Amino acid sequence: MERIKNIACFANLSDEQLEKLKKISVIKKYNAKEILFYEGDTPVYLYALLKGMLKVYKTNFKGQQIFLHQFYPGGLVAELANFENIPYPATAEFTSNSEVLRIDYASLEKDFFKNPDISMEIIKSLIAKHKILIEIIQKEVILTADAKIAKFILENLELFDTLKNTQIASILNITPETLSRTLSKFKTASIITIDERHHVSILDKEKLEEILSA
């Protein structure tokens, strides 16, 4: 299982430690749209995403999904809930066919947490999550829809080539209508162009940055 080494959290483990880890973990495969865990579930395992994509979302009072985060391979999923023995605070759903390393949390805690390297890695991982959460707050609470879209164009331009507008809208927690209207506005203001293949090009980067901060 060379692939375990590619997980940031376990990159620095000795071969011996990797062997131990192997014994308490198993690789599981999931298809797109399958659920890894629901909000409210009690955590038993720690998951590391090896392949595919996993989105995490909460559900609001109207039953709508509020997108929180997308995990890519290498990500360590939801260690907060594990640590605290509290239910998962959100739902995790695969958005493509994926593989996860499922680790027995109790054994991990027993065997590894005394290791200062591991606890340092866990601190780092928590900090990374922390950053994600602060970004979510930034995105959801501080930014207007126009600013969210400007930010997305500046930071994830290439995703327009692969994602549909509905998917982008759901990542930004806005409606497809709002996204469509704002993109049209940006087009008529000559800030961007969009070709037939849904590829977006930036014409006026400064104006985008201005929208983001103004």
Next chain:
Amino acid sequence: MERIKNIACFANLSDEQLEKLKKISVIKKYNAKEILFYEGDTPVYLYALLKGMLKVYKTNFKGQQIFLHQFYPGGLVAELANFENIPYPATAEFTSNSEVLRIDYASLEKDFFKNPDISMEIIKSLIAKHKILIEIIQKEVILTADAKIAKFILENLELFDTLKNTQIASILNITPETLSRTLSKFKTASIITIDERHHVSILDKEKLEEILSA
């Protein structure tokens, strides 16, 4: 410095370790409305709040404060920024006359982080922050103004005795007008009563819980 022992993070230190800590830290006093650090500042110290209150907020595109968190005595402030050597992601302002323990972060890292107890405490503190952030997301993204207020009444009833409506509104990131209107609505619906001393009593707890989740 008996008071250092009362900080959750340092509660389990030996006397010897406490001595060491004393050497790299100093107590500072601040008045209400003074700023501990601004969003964007580079962190040099780690702060532990000994006395008073400290609010943390971000500023949005219109220059308005978005309240994030209030620290009470015992809280360890902003360790994320310290760890990552990134600028503070928010501004911290004292809301009453306060005292903080200012710890030299570089020395702390050198002397204490090898100690597994300390790193476990830091993990715990990070997890606590994590929870706060998730709650902020819950509060800001998922809840309506009515639900925020219902939640606040259910969870912080006694704060109505001491805080003005403007302060409560700022904690909830709503305008005083909205708070006033919603409280009137709750009163006419016989869900709560408010006496001359601004003391709130709950008449219909179930209805409040319904507003929170519906």
Next chain:
DNA sequence: GAAAAACATTGACATAAGTCAACACTTTTA
């Protein structure tokens, strides 16, 4: 204890974003 400042309440209005519906255009499925 009078004047100034801060706070609370209410009404009228503004605004950003969501909702709903219609319709055209694509992609998937059979």
Next chain:
DNA sequence: TAAAAGTGTTGACTTATGTCAATGTTTTTC
């Protein structure tokens, strides 16, 4: 390749909350 499903766009409307202004009340300050 036809039918069905999904996606994008646009217009009209709704809604929650904020903004501004007026007025009264409470608190602070000198």
